[in-house]
Amino acid sequence: MLRYLNYLIGAAFAFVLLIALWGTVSELIHNPPQEGxxxxxxxxPKPLHLASDGPFGHWDKQQLQRGFQVYKEVCSACHSLRHIAFRDLTGIGYSEAQVKAIAEQWQIPQPSVNKDTGEPDTRPNKPSDYFPLVFANETAAKAANNNAVPPDLSLMVKAREGGAAYIHSLITGYRPQPAELLEKFPTAKTPPGLHYNPYFATLNLAMPPPLTSDGQVQYEDGTKPTIDQMSTDVAAFLTWTAEPDMMTRHRTGYAAVLFLLIFIGLTFGAYKNIWRDVKH
Structure with a gap:
């Protein structure tokens, strides 16, 4: 009797598995996967040429300051720069007084603890502070961004294939879905709350277009703020945040190469001097 009961239970499990398998196969038939x-x-990404490109590149500090302005007025509402301290901004041409003013006026204060009550508190930023996080935690970030967590931008150029070119293309790449895509893949329509962008790996991302019109940021140096210019400038700035000491590394490389060339010359001269009287 027990053996028949085990057979019955096994048959029931097999039947349930067959139903699940049929449901999966049916779904694939009617809604094929859209990876294609x-x-x-x-x-x-479209090619992007910056002054910092190549082993002999240099920082265009005026462009970096424009890029920081774009980040400050547009990107900083959602994206943090947690690996950058305010005092690092002297590296893009700001004076210590300017950095102090930027830190104090930054829209997000520094988290602190009230000395009298021991309760969480805030205080003005100081040049030695790192840029404060936009959101206190992941839950708060999701709640404010349609259940998506905006990534930190400090190392974004290093983290994404294509680097600065990818960032520039992504910012300028928003567009309506092409009719050809919907004809070939009817179920690939961009879901509500997402935005079509062919430069993003899955074609749809939660971030709305950050730059929507020319003049969105009024540059302090008088440069014409087109969407292309603003996206190029912020890409250049994020190239700097990913590696602020890049030019120092380049200079060290130049010195190392020069030393090796001199060393090779001295070694060859010593070789010729030692072996000059030896006949082959």
Whole structure:
């Protein structure tokens, strides 16, 4: 009797598994996976040329300051720069007095503890402080951004294939879904709350277009603030945040190469001097 009961239970499990398998197969038949849409319509970043490119590149500090202005007025509402301290901004041409003013006026204060009550508190930022986080935690970030967590931008150029070119292309790449995509992949329509961008790996991302019109940021140096210019400048700034000491590294490399060339010359001269009287 017990053996028949085990057979019955096994048959029931097998039946349930067959139903689940049939449901999965049926779903795949009627709604095939849309990875092909991303593979076919995803675009590679457009080339972007910055002054810092190449081994002999240099920082265009005026451009970096414009990029910081774009970050401050547009990107900082959602994205943090947790690996950058305010005093690091002297590296892009700001004076110590300017850095102090930027830190004090930053819209997000520094978390602190009230000495009298021991309760969480805030205080003005100081040049030695790192840029404060935009959101206190991941839950707060999701609640404010349609259940998506805006990534920190400090190392974004290093973290994304294509670097600065990817950032520039992504910012300028928002557009309506092409009719051809919807014809070939009817179920690949951009879901509500997401935005189509062919430079993003899955074609749809939660971040709305950050730069929507020319003149959105009024540059202090008088440069014409087109969308392309603003996106290029903020990409250049994020290249700097990813590696503020890049030019120091380049200079060290130049010195190392020069030393090796001199060493090779001296070694060759010593070789010729030692072996000059030896006949082959």
């Amino acid at each position: 849409a991303a593979e076919e319509f995803h675009l590679e």
